Amino acid sequence: MSARTPAGPPPSRRRFLGMAATVPLASATALSLGAAPAEAATYAAYVMAYFTESPDMLAANYGLHLAVSTDGLEWTPLHQNAPVATPTAGSLGLRDPFVLRKQDGTFVVLATDLNGTDWSYVSQYIHVWDSTDLRTFTGYRRLKLHDLNTHAWAPESYWDAGRGQYGVIYSAVDASGHNVIMVNYTSDFVTAGSPQVFFDPGYDVIDGDLAVGVNGVNYLYFKKNSTLVGARSTSLDPGSFTEFSTAVSHGGTEAPTLVKSLASATYYLWGDTWDPNGVFYAWQTGDLSAGTWTALDQKRYTQPLNSKHCGIQPITATEYANLVAQWGTPAWNRLKSYNYPGRYVRHSDFAGRIDAYAFDPYPDSQWTLVPGLADSTGVSFQSVNYPTRYLRHYDYALRLDVNDGTSTFAQDATFHRTAGLADSTWASFRSHNYPTRYIRHSDYALRIDPVSTATDQQDATFHVGY
Template sequence: MNPHVPGRAMPSRRLFLGAAAATTAALAVDLSLGAPPAHAADSAYVMGYFTESPSGLGTDYGLHLAVSTDSLDWTPLNQNNPVVTPTAGAGGLRDPFIMRKRDGGFIVLATDLKGTDWGHNSQTIHVWDSADLRTFTNYRRPHLHDMVTHSWAPEAFWDASRGQYAILYSAVNSTGHNVLMVNHTSDFTTVSAPQVFFDPGYDVIDGDMAVGVNGVNHLYFKRNGTLVGARSTSLNPGSFTPFGTAVSHGGTEAPTLVKSLTSNTWYLWGDTYTPNGVLYAWQTTDLAAGTWTPVDQKLYTHPVNAKHCTIAPITAAEHGNLLARWGAPAWNRLKSYNHPARYVRHADYLARIDTYPFDPYTDAQWKLVPGLADSSGVSFQSVSHPTRYLRHYDYQVRLDANDGTAVFAQDATFHRVAGLADASWSSFRSHNHPTRYIRHSGYALRVDPVGTATDRADATFSVGH
């Protein structure tokens, strides 16, 4: 389906329950508001997503996971490969959603759709149980409705007034446009008859909820390529009223609300259209105001090729166990400090910074290995061309095959130091030209002397994933 045709829209995901807090005192959760069980040790986050890249090289319609300690800087797990993939229905998923259930375990929901076959009208969704997001059990596909339409971007929340979970999703009903539907369930296997949950009279998809925030329930959704809010003091179908100011970064969908575990800050993540899409984030300290400020891209890095994310709080132990089970990537990406939408990559064997996303996406992945000329330094081994390393030649940085000579080893060795523009970032000093640093100039990488503030910013990078 073409996402730019009125009344037609791409599916997505989302839903973060309530406000987990950073301290035991702040975790006096009022279950009457439908908030999740208190987890005093919650101090980290897990993200679920699927992947797409511009030419499809990084596309995979399985469940991918990443972890973070601040909900902004993400470490993909399992080398950014899926941890589980549907075995029935369309054979793939979009729009995964992860929620901690009231028994302490997790439920995983997802759209039954592989790729972009928008005409695939599945009345079912994918569901797994998981005790720890390291194993996934009881795979099933509950039937939500009998309409000739889809069941996109399923999410869930606990409705205390009914003593059941609510499954929220997008479908076209008799109105002829997408609305948000709801079914209620105790086990995510047997569900109630569907009801229209939210129909403001125009096309809406991708509902994401924050339940029981100061007695108010907040619903964010996609409308005409923007992320818009609605709210209600109840969870009754038809009770939500739109409010606030819409946000977007171009055409944007898939809102994801996340409450910081250490401050009063809320984050709203959104996903731009098409395989060329990017995750962006906004923030507010007043969810009730309905106004958002873009987060500086210097402050967050999402997993490569990630689409339509879901974010849920986890404990430090769960964070560590997920890393132990699935492993952190064996590679890194380097992000420019003063052009944070751009990453270091090679193109035609020349090093440069280019705007993400691009294919081959592996051209921007590097193994930081002990320096070829000095093991206290670092050399950048290409993931896509593992016999080649970044080295300088006539002060230009390029990707060359290691010829085994001492000159090559020295040209390909750099010393990582505190960022010249920001000490929390990194700069890389040439081993054999110690007054010169890797920097970008006209987006091409060079080793140059650094003197001005602009030079220092050009020579500063983050090392992440």
């Protein structure tokens, strides 16, 4: 059977974080992420696992990608956003990767066995890797979860202290004929016990995500009719969860993940749009037991470029530094609009503008920030996909032109980065040869203008990230 929910998108996956950095991870949060309790006070950063897709599938890559963050909000792709591992059996590709820190402090990576978007492909297996540090991946294998004529989608794992085993939950079609969340128990991720129905409310549910041991309650969030809904139980027993929350969505939304802030009692609920656009949205609550949510401002978070349905694991400062040293950070940046945070600076037909993420060709939004062509204390924006071209102003409009080597071009293509005019933690860019003018957007087109009003200041403020 197909993984599709009737009249809806295919199942896929989860896991993105939103939280403050460098604050010790609370023990309840560590348990909810399956972390080893002895290490809970040492976490200072996060690692994300994901695959990539884009609207026209130019970014489609079904290997294991990694990104890191010191705050769980702004993410830095590693290895130039290329995969760090790729399956060598089954479909030869993955979706929906999930990272778990096991009780011994090492990691296991799980993922759906599917290379691409052939939803008729059926695999009773999931991909598995072991890793001591997420810099090397060993023991690759596929783990069989059942003998049913159905998929094993969106695997996630947690430590069940009462059983002394790990539970592996995933989406599948059972004898009822609709998608349910199943569970198998394992001690080693090499063999697994018989499948059981973990959660079946009587209608299609996929993409289960657990927060374990929050004030004595366990929370399961899942996709229902393209919305995110929660259930809860005081035990981890299959069949014990009861739906309780209000639904949230932003269009067709799936792949929920629950994360507690490190700095407060706030919880974040993340979801992903089901189509190849793969835009993450987030909601927050000060009381997980209330089951009600408010949207989180997109200014506060930036997902890795083209990332889809992620898995997140807290890591130590040393692990963070080692991952950056091993894989490196991108040689390019993206610029996000302050007052339209769903839009990014790009070139289109060689005109500079801000467009809604996600789009193809996605390299149109990637820039190498080099020393200013006219003044090395400034900056010039070199196109990644047209490296002989730079963003410059001409009749005050910004466009992407070939560097002709003239002093006029160098000056037109040089800008001086300042504290953001609308937010000093962001950035603004002042023209080198028209120093009273700043890069700003107007009707989504980029130009240089004098800045006077509050709206002007917002139009001229950008976040430099990835």
